[in-house]
Amino acid sequence: MTDACTHPQTPLLHVEHLTMRFGGLVAADDVSFKAQDRKITAIIGPNGAGKTTLFNCLTGFYAPTSGRLELNHPTRGECLLERMEGHRIARDAGVARTFQNIRLFARMTVLENLIVAQHNRLMRASGFSFLGLLGFKRYVDAETQAVELARYWLDRIGLTERADWEAGNLPYGDQRRLEVARAMCTEPVLLCLDEPAAGLNPRESADLNRLLTFIRDEHSIGLLLIEHDMSVVMGISDHIVVLDYGRKIADGTPRAVRNDPAVIRAYLGDENDEENDNAMPPKVTADPKGGDV
Amino acid sequence: MTPRPALDVPAILKEAGLTALVMLGLTVGLVGFRIPDGIGASALETRFGAVAMACGLAFAGRIALILLREKRPRRVLFASTAYAVVVALAQAAPVLFSPAATERWITLRPFDSAVVNGMTVVLAAAFALRAAWMEWRHRRFPGIKERDKAMDAMGARVQRATHFFGPALLLVAVILPFLPMVDRRLLDIAVLVVTYIMLGWGLNIVVGLAGLLDLGYVAFYAVGAYSFALLAINFDLGFWICLPLAGMLAATAGILLGFPVLRLRGDYLAIVTLGFGEIIRIILLNWYQFTGGPDGISGIPKPTFFGLEFKRSASDGGETFHQFFDLTYSPVDKIVFIYYVILGLALITNSFSLRIRKLPVGRAWEALREDEIACRSLGINATNTKLTAFAIGAMFGGIAGSFFATRQGFISPESFTFIESAVILAIVVLGGFGSQIGVVIAAILLIGLPEIFRELQDFRMLTFGGAMVLIMVWRPAGLLAHRTPSIRLSDRGGEP
Numbered sequence: 001m002t003d004a005c006t007h008p009q010t011p012l013l014h015v016e017h018l019t020m021r022f023g024g025l026v027a028a029d030d031v032s033f034k035a036q037d038r039k040i041t042a043i044i045g046p047n048g049a050g051k052t053t054l055f056n057c058l059t060g061f062y063a064p065t066s067g068r069l070e071l072n073h074p075t076r077g078e079c080l081l082e083r084m085e086g087h088r089i090a091r092d093a094g095v096a097r098t099f100q101n102i103r104l105f106a107r108m109t110v111l112e113n114l115i116v117a118q119h120n121r122l123m124r125a126s127g128f129s130f131l132g133l134l135g136f137k138r139y140v141d142a143e144t145q146a147v148e149l150a151r152y153w154l155d156r157i158g159l160t161e162r163a164d165w166e167a168g169n170l171p172y173g174d175q176r177r178l179e180v181a182r183a184m185c186t187e188p189v190l191l192c193l194d195e196p197a198a199g200l201n202p203r204e205s206a207d208l209n210r211l212l213t214f215i216r217d218e219h220s221i222g223l224l225l226i227e228h229d230m231s232v233v234m235g236i237s238d239h240i241v242v243l244d245y246g247r248k249i250a251d252g253t254p255r256a257v258r259n260d261p262a263v264i265r266a267y268l269g270d271e272n273d274e275e276n277d278n279a280m281p282p283k284v285t286a287d288p289k290g291g292d293v
Numbered sequence: 294m295t296p297r298p299a300l301d302v303p304a305i306l307k308e309a310g311l312t313a314l315v316m317l318g319l320t321v322g323l324v325g326f327r328i329p330d331g332i333g334a335s336a337l338e339t340r341f342g343a344v345a346m347a348c349g350l351a352f353a354g355r356i357a358l359i360l361l362r363e364k365r366p367r368r369v370l371f372a373s374t375a376y377a378v379v380v381a382l383a384q385a386a387p388v389l390f391s392p393a394a395t396e397r398w399i400t401l402r403p404f405d406s407a408v409v410n411g412m413t414v415v416l417a418a419a420f421a422l423r424a425a426w427m428e429w430r431h432r433r434f435p436g437i438k439e440r441d442k443a444m445d446a447m448g449a450r451v452q453r454a455t456h457f458f459g460p461a462l463l464l465v466a467v468i469l470p471f472l473p474m475v476d477r478r479l480l481d482i483a484v485l486v487v488t489y490i491m492l493g494w495g496l497n498i499v500v501g502l503a504g505l506l507d508l509g510y511v512a513f514y515a516v517g518a519y520s521f522a523l524l525a526i527n528f529d530l531g532f533w534i535c536l537p538l539a540g541m542l543a544a545t546a547g548i549l550l551g552f553p554v555l556r557l558r559g560d561y562l563a564i565v566t567l568g569f570g571e572i573i574r575i576i577l578l579n580w581y582q583f584t585g586g587p588d589g590i591s592g593i594p595k596p597t598f599f600g601l602e603f604k605r606s607a608s609d610g611g612e613t614f615h616q617f618f619d620l621t622y623s624p625v626d627k628i629v630f631i632y633y634v635i636l637g638l639a640l641i642t643n644s645f646s647l648r649i650r651k652l653p654v655g656r657a658w659e660a661l662r663e664d665e666i667a668c669r670s671l672g673i674n675a676t677n678t679k680l681t682a683f684a685i686g687a688m689f690g691g692i693a694g695s696f697f698a699t700r701q702g703f704i705s706p707e708s709f710t711f712i713e714s715a716v717i718l719a720i721v722v723l724g725g726f727g728s729q730i731g732v733v734i735a736a737i738l739l740i741g742l743p744e745i746f747r748e749l750q751d752f753r754m755l756t757f758g759g760a761m762v763l764i765m766v767w768r769p770a771g772l773l774a775h776r777t778p779s780i781r782l783s784d785r786g787g788e789p
């Protein structure tokens with residue numbers, strides 16, 4: 001929230017030589033990049049490029065074949081993600097994520113989704129639930145605090161009115177934003193978003209952009225953003241990593257990446273891939289936000 | 294559903310009335326008068342009752358036909374099924390019921406002749422089948438969503454009604470032993486039903502909240518029962534000390550089982566727990582020196598009221614309940630006491646489950662049931678969370694098992710077969726996963742009714758199976774599945 005104490009030399013996330021093989025298929029091939037805190041790092045690439053695989057390695061769903069995933073937690077120091085169990089990555093290293101196909105707790109309410117995200121803190125406050133069972137004040141206070149945090153995020157995503165709805169009954173766009181809010185309720189230092197704008201209409205997409213820049217600027221955490229929608233990517237990212245067939249083919253500012261011949265080839269080279277033709281415009285003339293780095 | 298034109302009631306009544314008249318004309322001469330055969334019979338015998346009955350049935354039958362023609366099968370279905378079942382039971386009463394009950398059932402026969410009664414039953418059954426077919430055809434495809442919604446709404450209504458209905462039910466449960474019509478038999482049944490309610494609530498934590506399908510719940514029931522029996526007999530410990538110990542031992546068994554198997558999902562978990570239930574039973578059967586094998590364990594001490602026994606005369610050095618309180622001895626006292634013990638235990642189970650739902654573990658259980666992967670991404674340790682659900686469910690199963698042991702005074706592996714697990718699971722499934730009141734209703738239906746109509750024992754498993762299949766086809770979430778949020782923003786000063 002303040003602009004003091006940056007760590008310009010140690011990046012928040014340092015991925016080194018990450019390789020992930022599924023049998024003969026190399027979904028991530030010697031990928032290395034860095035992501036800084038207070039920056040949105042976009043990860044783009046055609047379908048099947050290995051973006052989700054990268055996230056799954058980062059968040060402990062896959063054990064990488066080789067490579068090093070170093071996260072520098074501002075208070076807890078260096079964490080090697082490839083060695084940590086899935087739930088510990090979220091709990092101890094502070095890496096939260098959303099999913100390409102939304103994974104809310106559909107039959108629980110919006111508020112409950114946000115409270116479950118604060119599980120570990122509440123667990124400690126409730127003495128692993130045993131003291132909470134007896135109605136200890138410490139737990140009651142912790143729960144009130146949890147509700148306050150939830151309310152804060154509900155206000156941000158505009159769902160306060162619908163806090164007691166079943167999450168599964170929300171419109172699609174709201175579900176997407178709720179998933180971001182739920183991830184934020186774990187109080188992460190790195191937030192990984194897997195295509196958060198997929199299926200949103202332009203207005204919802206603009207709302208989402210605002211939410212993401214708000215998180216970056218006000219909560220000073222790092223964001224990793226997988227996205228196909230170039231208006232989102234070009235509009236809000238500070239840094240872009242481009243993957244193709246598991247390999248990193250470009251890495252730089254939006255403007256640099258946009259005009260990178262390798263990127264243009266990756267996106268346009270495959271004639272059959274009609275979906276990506278319109279996903280990325282080939283050339284840029286003027287970019288109002290391009291010059292910010 | 295499109296609104297349908299209203300029925301023309303007067304026209305229907307007229308048509309049915311005409312049919313009844315025709316029936317009257319046909320029957321009054323043939324049935325109404327009978328010349329009694331045999332020597333010395335003089336007067337003409339009249340049977341106007343039978344004639345009236347025939348006309349009434351013709352009237353009703355005609356209405357049923359018209360309703361079927363107008364594609365309104367619902368009421369026809371209910372009425373003709375009810376008629377067929379009641380008359381069939383009345384006809385079969387001498388075979389099914391005790392002589393006293395038969396007396397009452399026989400009055401429900403419409404005609405004296407078994408053949409005529411049988412024919413009306415067949416006709417009613419035909420109507421019912423036709424109506425059921427029509428109902429099925431019309432509702433099956435377009436109606437599923439609507440029906441689910443209606444059932445959800447009903448679940449919600451029941452849930453709301455529970456606010457008033459629950460305390461009333463509790464009151465009835467508390468004063469039950471003193472109600473005038475409650476005799477010893479009924480009280481025994483009540484004890485059994487409450488035991489199953491407690492087991493249902495215990496299993497509901499595992500199946501309903503955490504979503505782990507456990508087909509071997511009886512294993513923990515058995516562990517509790519045997520722990521209790523062995524502790525009480527070998528170490529001479531009292532009821533109130535053995536009870537929590539047995540609960541803890543069962544919880545330990547839950548953790549030991551859970552550790553290796555909770556990585557499995559869905560069907561695999563169900564199969565492994567099924568196996569575990571059988572393994573426990575087979576161990577009990579074969580570990581002769583320790584468990585008494587197939588002979589079981591007898592002479593398990595009865596519960597005491599602060600050390601006071603429920604006996605006619607005290608064992609040496611002790612005092613009995615009726616001596617201490619200066620009452621005359623009554624064997625019912627013991628059952629009343631036992632009833633209150635299990636009621637208390639069940640209520641503890643219930644308030645525990647209600648509370649734990651609002652605690653982090655409980656919410657994590659429900660979240661795990663919804664989406665395990667999302668839980669992991671939020672830093673929830675899925676294995677440990679499932680283990681706690683398993684252990685706590687096992688603990689309540691074990692406590693119920695201890696109660697079972699002390700009530701029976703005798704246990705053997707035969708009491709802990711798979712069918713018990715199936716019955717408990719059926720209670721949870723029928724009642725609606727996660728619904729506390731649903732478990733109560735289902736336990737009364739599945740345990741209480743068959744016990745009251747003991748004469749129909751043989752059909753019990755059949756009915757059970759049928760009911761389960763219907764539920765699975767019709768409403769997989771259970772009859773009263775309705776979830777109330779564990780926390781609401783609107784209750785916390787959040788503007789709605």
Ligand SMILES: Nc1ncnc2c1ncn2[C@@H]1O[C@H](COP(=O)(O)OP(=O)(O)OP(=O)(O)O)[C@@H](O)[C@H]1O
Binds near residue numbers: 022047052100
């Ligand atoms: N668990 C797995 N087992 C085998 N192959 C996998 C597995 N997960 C991913 N893959 C393969 O790895 C490649 C990369 O998949 P990934 O999901 O990471 O692509 P993506 O970049 O996220 O694509 P999209 O933009 O469509 O989401 C694909 O060819 C995919 O089939």
Ligand SMILES: [Mg+2]
Binds near residue numbers: 051052053
């Ligand atoms: Mg993907």
